[in-house]
Amino acid sequence: MSDQPTVLVADAHESADRIAEEITRDGMTVERVDGLEACLRRLDAGGIDVLLLALDGEPDALTAVRGHPSDLPVVTIAEPGAQQAETAMHAGAEDRITRGELPDSMVPRLLRHAVERHHLRRELRALEIVDEATGLPNLRGFAPIAEHHMRMADRMGAQVVFVFVRVSDAADVVEVAGVLRRAVRDADVPAHVAPDTFCVLLTGNARGAEAAVLSRLIEAIAVTNARPDRETSLSLDVGSSLYDPQHPLPLEDMLTEASRRMSEGSKT
Structure with missing residues (x-):
């Protein structure tokens, strides 16, 4: 090109x-x-x-x-x-x-x-910087995409929304990855950024999409927990973080802040 x-x-x-x-x-x-x-x-x-x-x-x-x-x-x-x-x-x-x-x-x-x-996205696939267990980008693969969106937000004066999901039981990460894939839109970017944490970058009209994605996530978890073969329920901490060009924060600081907010927030 x-x-x-x-x-x-x-x-x-x-x-x-x-x-x-x-x-x-x-x-x-x-x-x-x-x-x-x-x-x-x-x-x-x-x-x-x-x-x-x-x-x-x-x-x-x-x-x-x-x-x-x-x-x-x-x-x-x-x-x-x-x-x-x-x-x-x-x-x-x-x-x-x-x-x-x-x-x-x-x-x-x-x-x-x-x-x-x-x-x-093509570069990400080519470099294979993905988490082997879940098939999602790891932090190394996710960071360039997130930072690119943050730079675009700086130029356009727009905001970027990140949704964070933390797993209570690390053994559930593969199943949670599947739940996330069903809950987010194809254009959004889910990633496995830490052993117990996922992050989803919402694209397009992200502010309006946040409620819809969270609603689908709750629904997908409920469907998973209702399966008769499940002995225990998935338990997740869910939070979100807003990148604001007027008050920019590095991605690492946003991850830290999201972790703190999830610790104070509610479980799904």
């Missing part, structure tokens, strides 16, 4: 012309296709770095694209309230746009960030 990504815009909406102009003005190369079949054919040819995919009228578009052999970030765009838009992040989109809520001039920056995040 060059410094100037090639963007495939699969969107027939009238606003797509303006968005394409903004992307071109930003220095990126833009290609246009109309319809899911044309999109998949263009992906077959290669050379695309990021896909801007409209979900209007194509309910299975994201599923089809995610099933394609090409490994590239997908940013979805849809009308306000569209069901597909609400589930896009959980289904594997790198980010999402709701029509009318984000200025066209901001789309190029969002696409560049999607490419950067995806590139970091």
Whole structure:
């Protein structure tokens, strides 16, 4: 990939012309296709770095694209309230746009960030800096991704939310890792950062996602504990930490603070 990504815009909406102009003005190369079949054919040819995919009228578009052999970030765009838009992040989109809520001039920056995040994920897989027991990134693998998001937050004046989960019994870490995978969205980044502690970096509209992820986590734990073959219940300490560019803290300090807050907080 060059410094100037090639963007495939699969969107027939009238606003797509303006968005394409903004992307071109930003220095990126833009290609246009109309319809899911044309999109998949263009992906077959290669050379695309990021896909801007409209979900209007194509309910299975994201599923089809995610099933394609090409490994590239997908940013979805849809009308306000569209069901597909609400589930896009959980289904594997790198980010999402709701029509009318984000200025066209901001789309190029969002696409560049999607490419950067995806590139970091690929580097993580290539380096195999993962926890052998759980298959999740360890702290060494998680730290570059978290710090990258923190730097982006500094530039954009945004906040980043981290959810922390501490396991009461270290023997349960593998099972808890599975619970976390079911609870978080595909675009979020769960990691096993200490022998008894997991951390999840929430991406996209992280502040709004925190309550949803915690709710799914509680539900997933309840389902696990209700299994008839379980002799003991999972017991977890759950907490969250907010990275605020106005009052920045190093990741190590955030981990320490989260551990302290979990010790004072409630069990799930």
